Amino acid sequence: MLLRVEDLHKRYGKEEVLRGVSFSLEKGETKVIIGPSGTGKSTLLRCINRLTEPDRGRVFLEDVEITSPRVNINKIRAQIGFVFQDFNLFTHLTALDNVRLGLMRVKGLSKKEATERAMRELARVGLADKAKAYPAELSGGQQQRVSIARALAMDPKLILFDEPTSALDPELIGEVLSVMVELAQSGMTMLVVTHEMGFARSVADEIIFMEKGVIVEQGPPEQLFKSPKHPRTVEFLRRITELYGGEK
């Protein structure tokens, strides 16, 4: 088991965003988390690498308890890729330098090694020719692909995707999704929060449906989409089909 999440709780003031979430992830597995906005999906991802500190509960990466105060969280974060909804590429750095920063400052690679590695990852997401471009000179889709390259370059054990296509214009979503599909097929372990049901259906090994801070239902895509058990899942799927027109 690569990742194990046990009974995570998080509260912001009066609002209880996570109310005891538990699940696990096998090596090479892709799980997709779906659910209405504001149900704690992003908070859950951020609690996993402790960008947000959970109030209660434990998270294990392989045998290491991430949530232990004794752990060097920076070492752990270097092993967990994170892809943000709004990319968060470093504004003052070129695409190449964005990918190189972690390699040089966290992994301690030489500039030469880091450059080689970074160029390989940029090529993998189809952006080798944009290495010298600053984020503001790239389209949203290209920025998100650079940010995936930035995560990949660290050789992560898994990558967390926080609604990676929500900030994109519709015509740019495809290029990002196809990079993610390739990743999943190459055996990368992925945990993806998304509203892209087509992606969820075709790539996920398992779907997790979350609402109001708890996991309502989880299962393989065919089962969850075709014959959901819980009435809340049925309701959510009905609404999302109305909104997005079903299959993409």
Place this chain on the structure above:
Amino acid sequence: MNLVFRWAWLPRLAQGLALTLELTGLSMALGAAFGIVLALVRVYAKGPLMPLYGLASAYVHFFRGTPLLVQLMALYYGLPTLGVAMSPFTASLLALTLNTAAYQAEYFRGAIQSVKSGQMLAARALGLTRLQAIRYVVLPQALRLVIPPWSNELVYMMKGSAVVYLVGVLELMGQAKNIAAREFRNFEVYIVVALFYLALVFLFTVILRFVENRTRIPGLGVPGRP
């Protein structure tokens, strides 16, 4: 009325100009170093470092809330009564540095806080420590954003440094005052010095524009772009 101008004034004034540039340059550089530290403390200090935050804030408010002239006089005339005597130049450099550090701290703080929070988040997600994230991600952006207010501060200090002639430093104003007193040509000498300052300000404005353009990065500090 007859206005008189003598070429013989120029060498002295040039000496004074050199000292004005030295005082401005040194105080701005030292003030920047101190100002960045103050700003970092004011933005990032938390937990056990909270007392530092209080100290830094008190410092900034005190030095921004009181006249430079008082600070200078207290250092030059006041400290010797405690047995700490300084040369006019040292006292002046110290006063200018302490003063500009407080102002620069606020410019740096504003710049640091205008770096989007997602930048810190993304840096931490990669495994950078807080200090590394500040060093490699936040500060490089903040330093570029701070150039316009910093340019204003430079001009302000170039002008502000003129008060140090009151404790006997022979910078541009000090030299002017000596010439004026010797030759009874106050108005003319001060007009020439005013032209010196106009030229200086013009020159530095042009240079800093150039620096700003050279260090510009698309998407950073350009309003109206996401």
Place this chain on the structure above:
Amino acid sequence: MSLEHWLKVWASLPVLLQGLSVNLALLGGLLSLGFFLGLVFAVLEVYGPKPLRLCAALYSWVFRSIPEILLLLLMWFGPAQFGVRIAPFTAAVLALGLRSSAYQAQIFRGALQAVPAGQMLAARALGLSKFQAVRHVLLPQALRLSLAGWGNEFAVVLKDTTLAYAVGVVEVMRQARYLGSREMPLTLPAYITVALLFLVLTYAGLFALGALEKRLRIPGLEARR
């Protein structure tokens, strides 16, 4: 520097306060002068014909680029050169007031330009003259938007009134200097007391201006920050 010295300075507080009242008189004079000239220059810079605009811009640049203390000396020795004697106090108000007008012009100009163009159009469409439109529609909005920047200028010129020391105005710095030369050990306590007085004045003034800004606030009309 002992308690005894502090007590002596405390006993001389009335003298220092009297000096400070001269600073406040300077402040009142220079702020008023700067306000009216600044307003005129700002309106000229935004709405005036091109040659006037350039003159206003040049004026503004010159007075923002020459050291305050040099302006003071020029204003003191300049008229004398032409046979006119003026008091140090007047010279100080003129010099610092002209300087402040250059800065205030910049503040008002920014505020005038921040008022949406539609306001002028709507006023002219009603039949108001350009001058009337500026007077009754643009300025009331612009002055509210200026308050934040104006507070900044207030804090700067309040402290600059101490520069009148250089032309011999008997203000608070001069009084503190007298205390120190009468009795050396009083020097530092006297200057520290002056510093504290300015600290109080600066923050009290800024607080009052903040309160004024709040009172004058109109929903939908806010300085964009």
